[in-house]
Amino acid sequence: MVAGNRPPLVGFAGEDLGYPRKRQHDQVVLPNLTLELHEGERIALLGESGAGKSTLLAALRERLCREAAWCPQQHGLVGQLSVYHNIYMGRLPEHSALANLWNLVHPLKRPWRDVNELCELLGLGGLAKRPVSQLSGGQRQRVAIGRALYQQRTLFLGDEPLASVDPHQALRLLALIDERHATTVIALHQRELALTHFDRVWGLRGGQLVIDAPASELTLGDLDALYPDANDQVTGSRDASNAWPTQASDMTSLPCSRGRL
Numbered sequence: 001m002v003a004g005n006r007p008p009l010v011g012f013a014g015e016d017l018g019y020p021r022k023r024q025h026d027q028v029v030l031p032n033l034t035l036e037l038h039e040g041e042r043i044a045l046l047g048e049s050g051a052g053k054s055t056l057l058a059a060l061r062e063r064l065c066r067e068a069a070w071c072p073q074q075h076g077l078v079g080q081l082s083v084y085h086n087i088y089m090g091r092l093p094e095h096s097a098l099a100n101l102w103n104l105v106h107p108l109k110r111p112w113r114d115v116n117e118l119c120e121l122l123g124l125g126g127l128a129k130r131p132v133s134q135l136s137g138g139q140r141q142r143v144a145i146g147r148a149l150y151q152q153r154t155l156f157l158g159d160e161p162l163a164s165v166d167p168h169q170a171l172r173l174l175a176l177i178d179e180r181h182a183t184t185v186i187a188l189h190q191r192e193l194a195l196t197h198f199d200r201v202w203g204l205r206g207g208q209l210v211i212d213a214p215a216s217e218l219t220l221g222d223l224d225a226l227y228p229d230a231n232d233q234v235t236g237s238r239d240a241s242n243a244w245p246t247q248a249s250d251m252t253s254l255p256c257s258r259g260r261l
């Protein structure tokens with residue numbers, strides 16, 4: 001989407017992002033960062049492990065506060081609690097303490113219905129009562145996405161929310177996220193997906209934002225440059241074993257349906 005002349009939702013102008021340290025110098029991960037996020041943009045955030053994706057997402061989250069739904073890298077789920085209760089947690093602050101306590105034992109009618117509908121869309125139909133500790137990695141990932149969707153915000157920030165799901169599920173989940181959020185910033189490592197399903201790419205390397213460009217103007221080779229090991233891999237070609245479908249309609253396999261300085 002073209003940002004036009006509208007002011008950004010959030011922007012950094014030559015700012016240092018990183019982590020404060022006691023009795024030492026602060027650790028700056030992304031020095032002198034300048035970027036803007038505009039309403040309606042779908043941003044793929046790429047970079048090798050340790051490049052600073054989580055650091056940037058944490059800074060965006062801090063700025064956007066309650067405007068943004070948040071899907072963390074470590075999921076942050078409570079294993080002993082059911083899928084329902086973990087997804088319900090997305091809106092815990094909206095209910096009274098008494099309602100939340102009651103809901104632990106007797107799920108509230110409307111949230112129970114809404115969460116079950118969401119579970120169907122996420123391919124978790126029939127699992128609402130199951131403890132999260134008894135789910136597969138991909139199912140847990142979908143619960144974490146479900147909890148973020150249940151927050152019902154206009155913005156979605158996700159730290160590798162598609163890391164544990166297969167390519168077909170990833171497309172369906174992305175479609176769900178896009179359907180419910182006007183603006184998204186998603187960290188991921190799937191370069192093809194970044195080019196085919198996002199408007200814009202932010203690429204981090206060596207503490208710098210080295211790519212900030214429309215996806216349509218980039219090639220796989222451009223994204224390879226973000227990864228020092230890329231020379232060992234296939235560049236610009238598609239291995240049939242990990243090729244991404246390009247349309248959500250290509251999918252058939254889903255069972256149902258840190259602080260700034």
Ligand SMILES: Nc1ncnc2c1ncn2[C@@H]1O[C@H](COP(=O)(O)OP(=O)(O)OP(=O)(O)O)[C@@H](O)[C@H]1O
Nearest residue numbers: 019027029047048049050051052053054055056258
């Ligand atoms: N809480 C923290 N305190 C201090 N340094 C941190 C903290 N979290 C991360 N770092 C450091 O900041 C740098 C960037 O980490 P970050 O988690 O943002 O990278 P990333 O791109 O998200 O990596 P990954 O793909 O592995 O999740 C790394 O050097 C990391 O060691």
